Amino acid sequence: MSSDPLHRATRAELSGLAVDVAPLLLGAELRTVVAGSEVRIRLTEVEAYHGHGTGTRADPGSHARMGRTARNATMWGEPGHLYVYLSHGIHSCVNVVCGPEGQAGGILMRAGEIVSGVDAVAVRRGAKTPLTKTALRDLARGPGRFGQAVGLRHPIHDGIDAVTGEEFEGARAELWLRDEPITDVATGPRVGVAGIAGTAAFPWRFWIAGDPTVSPFRWGRGAQTESLDHA
Secondary structure (H helix, E strand, C coil): CCCCCEEECCCHHHCCCHHHHHHHHCCCEEEEEECCEEEEEEEEEEEEEECCCCCCCCCCCCCCCCCCCCCCHHHHCCCCEEEEEEECCCEEEEEEECCCCCCCEEEEEEEEEEEECHHHHHHHHCCCCCCCHHHHHHCCECHHHHHHHHCCCCCCCCCCECCCCCCECCEEEEEEEECCCCCCEEEECCCCCCHHHHCCCCCCEEEECCCCCCCCCCCCCCHHHHHHHCC
């Protein structure tokens, strides 16, 4: 576990394109207080997504690829808020909004290491205690588990501000960035994203090389075929 110095994230630090900001989140901490329980998770894996009109190329894998909707509205707001959406009708997944207000971008928090609050996370995850080494590794390994671990739920916590840490629907969230960014960063296709958006054409997944909490890769629907076609 790293003990490198951290500082509260600022809007300015999150105002760039998601693909540029994403590597800076590795080794950062998301700290939440939900129902009185504080949890801190060190980020080990993230993915960048751009909305319609953001950056130099269209991102067909983004929720905001067709423009602003009721579902993705938070992605178009000011940086530092958290876009919390529901995946497969079950899992609450957490993203950090990036880019200037009015330009959609988000960074999906895919996996992390529990820094503190293991007992609260174990209860949320329904994990048997005492935890084995494998169970501890898996507590926030994957975006659905990560969202469950930090306790943020769709739709009530969508839009919570991780810069100010202001209470929102009974919860607080703070994003703390490393003073010195991690240098040993691996990149590759995003996990489980369909079509070309899930191939090496979009190497927008970033993770700490060799970290055991990073989630395993899997192809999205049609992505492997697209990858072969464009090899």
